[in-house]
Amino acid sequence: MKKASFLMIIGPLFLLGLFAFPLWNIMLGAPQYPEPLGMNIHISGIQGVSEFDLQNIDGLNHYIGMKTIPKPGEMWEFDIFPMVIIGMIALGVLIGLLGFFGKVGFKWFLGWFLLMSILGVLGMYDFNEWLTDYGSNLDPHAIIKVINEDGTPMTYKPPLFGNQKMLNFDVTSLPHTGAYMMFLGMTLTLVASYLGWKSKSSAEKQESKEAVAA
């Protein structure tokens, strides 16, 4: 149980990586952009991969009537997400410490993992909603309006995950370092849950053996 608790303390601390590294990254390459434009999505805001990338993406997007990329303060998520992450880190470390002193069991570890997973899925859902709005809620006075073959106006939602061709751009959307650290930290808490469960069940077996022996 000591080993499990230790992992349960370490795991949530990996989420601190989200404050230093991007959660997600979207790159836009095109023949005329041999060095692709890119945005890094941090939990506290969106940054360009190179200094002027956001400005240049906005410059291109204005042709097709997309809104400008939100600045921190323009989206509630960038205020709330950091607080949620800090809260979850504190909660996870606390559970780990309590586990260490034998106050709580592996179910709490698992509980933290499940709560974090639900929050993660909600976060992804919210992110996808924003991408959809960003890519399809277009200015009716846009300079360039492209119509699909079926007659509907073309939308420009970047992919949530993976690669997609959009007009002349190849758009690639993938998790970044912050996300990988979060996944690693969450996996550690899952391992902690498993170890906790194993040590508990072996302790129970030991107990029952001892009981049998007695």
Added chain:
Amino acid sequence: MKKYTYLVLGFLGFAALLTSCGNGNQGKGSSGALNSSNAEKVYVAPGEHDEFYAFMSGGYSGNLTVYGLPSGRMFKEIPVFSQFPTSGYGYSEETKPMLNTSHGFVPWDDSHHPDISQTNGELDGRWIFINGNNTPRIARISLTTFETEEIIEVPNSAGNHSSSFVTENSEYVVAGTRFSVPIPQRDMPINEYKGNFQGALSFISVEPEHGQMDIKFQIIMPGFNYDLSHPGRGKSHGWFFFTTYNTEEASTLQEVNSSQNDKDFIAAINWKKVEEFVNNGGGTKMPANYAHNVYDESTHTATSTMKKEVLTVNPLDVPGAVFFLPTPKSPHGCDVDPSGEYIIGNGKLSADLTIHSFDNMIAAIEGKKFDGEAYGIPILKFEDVLAGTVKSGGLGPLHTEFDGKGNAYTTFFISSEVVKWKLGTWEVIDRKPTYYSVGHLMIPGGNSRKPFGKYVVALNKITKDRYLPVGPEMEHSAQIYDISGEKMELLYDFPTHGEPHYAAGIPAELLAPKSKKFYKLSENKHPYATLGANDAKVVREGKDVHIYMSTIRSHFTPDNIEGVKVGDKVYFHITNQEQDFDVPHGFAVIGANTSELLVMPGQTKTIIWEPKQVGVWPFYCTDFCSALHQEMQGYVRVSPASSNIEISWSLGD
């Protein structure tokens, strides 16, 4: 029997046919195979980069062109001494001061010898220098922006030809006069040249960090023609060598009269000694008048300052600083090998090359073995300084470069060839024809301690029949040879722009990574910059109207302007708001008596427009900037001089 004989003869004949056929085929076949492998050697696939940059002087274009090697593709023309309507250089208000001189605005020159800055005798790729020959000037070009940053006029000089070569640590860029003149200039009979005219050799210091040039001193030499020069390197660092002709000091029909002496001189200058002399207060300050023009990257503006004094040194005041090395037949090129030991005099009217030894020269100086003097300057004995002679069988040697592997390559103008020979043994290893009449040649780093001896580029004076004819006037041709093997191999011909007098090459990896992509708008300190579209405005100051205009894909702010009157002087100050690589905007307005402007991202440029006719006149973007480039346009309403319409401006109203 008879029949048999015929048969045999027939067979022999057939065999001969076969053989000759075979030979013919073999010859063609092998040259075909050769050609295809040569094609591969110069083929740079789409999207791939060249191995070297080559900077070719433009000669009478006054500019410098940038090529890739081995492909021979031209990337850019850098305006230096000549107005360049393509970008507005020399036309825009910001760049006009670059062409200011003591003779006023001089919009052209004859650019000659580019040389890249060095550290420890090796190319460092910070700047490239080039001389203006006609109205003596030296320019410094940044190798991060590939733009001319500074031009300094050289006083007391005329025909600034033995220039602009840098010393081993870019301490100095050196400029020598080809034409001797009265110093100071004065009204005197031309036929009193002899003994009265003098030649100035200028040592221009280069500030180590930012490269700013300043004439540290001028050595006032006898009235010969100082043709070409090169610095000592390695053990001869601290010396500079100049070839001379017209030691006869003729002032007329020089074609004949300057070619009478069997030997002219290479002047060896111990500049370290002269530097020490002036640092200790030596030399004479002389009144002068010359322009110093500096372009500031943050204001995107050049300023011209007239300097009023120059420090001159009489070589006789610095004993042991200047010597003459007799060198046959009006030597042209003066080249120093990578070790610094050999000083090559390319005697342009002879068949042979003369090679002097630096060690021999020092020994002769120390032994005071002089063979007379010229105007008080000691002449060393030819035999004492001579290291060897290359008996080439060619005619008219002009210039020599080195491959760093112990070989030298010399151009022969008259016999139209490049000759490869070995340093030390002086034996000729190979010779290849050029098409035709080669002048300079260039090996990247070929005049430094560390040449990159893979290619040599021959810069030819005559092009006829090598390309599709384009009338009487055509561009000069360059030819690239592979010199990685024992024998040179001609790979490719390509035209250059203007007349390339010398070139400088450098490995691409030394320059490409630091090439600037655009200027930061946040660092733009131009007094008339429009840093955001909200700052756009039009201001009348009497008859002057200043338009603060911003450009971004794809509109001008403002694009409608009213209240301008006939007789006004309208300043269009255009700022490009883009912050992305390769998104310039151009600007042109109907009837402007000047060029367009090509404004790079983050930059501000200005042209003056003086409307002479009432009307509504359009302006537009000249650089295809986006899918909506054609829409990037606007109007200025010009009212009669007597009109009382107020200045107003708008966008999208």
